[in-house]
Amino acid sequence: MTRLGAFLKGAFGRPKPDREAVQRVKEWTRAVLQAAPDTAFAVNEIACTDPSCPGIETIILVMEPGVKTRAYKVAKALDDVTEEDIRVAIAQ
Numbered sequence: 001m002t003r004l005g006a007f008l009k010g011a012f013g014r015p016k017p018d019r020e021a022v023q024r025v026k027e028w029t030r031a032v033l034q035a036a037p038d039t040a041f042a043v044n045e046i047a048c049t050d051p052s053c054p055g056i057e058t059i060i061l062v063m064e065p066g067v068k069t070r071a072y073k074v075a076k077a078l079d080d081v082t083e084e085d086i087r088v089a090i091a092q
Contacts, residue, residue, distance in 0.1 A: 021078050028083040029060050029072075032090055039064045045078040060086070 026041040033039075042061040048054070054075035062070045072089040074081050 018079060021081070025058065025060060025078065025081055025086065028086050029062065029090075032083070032086050033062065035062070036064065043078065060089070 022043045025043045029035070029041055029043075030039065040063040042059075042063070044059050044061075046057055046059055048057055056077045058074040058076060058078045058081050060072045060074070062072070072086070074085045074089050076085060
């Protein structure tokens with residue numbers, strides 16, 4: 001059974017993103033938006049199979065109490081996202 005696990009390792013998508021990268025993107029987004037302390041963020045890297053997509057995207061969800069959830073997209077892998085990328089995504 002352990003051989004099967006070794007064989008399947010990484011067979012179901014990309015490895016989990018770096019926690020530090022997730023935290024960094026959340027902090028940058030909070031700063032750019034000047035978000036309230038009770039605002040929650042979710043950051044995910046997804047593989048998009050649509051031909052119009054860049055392939056890998058980073059999706060940033062912003063969840064403020066009493067406000068509809070907003071989603072921002074950066075057409076880069078999570079590890080490559082910069083604070084400027086977040087500013088551009090929010091401005092669009």
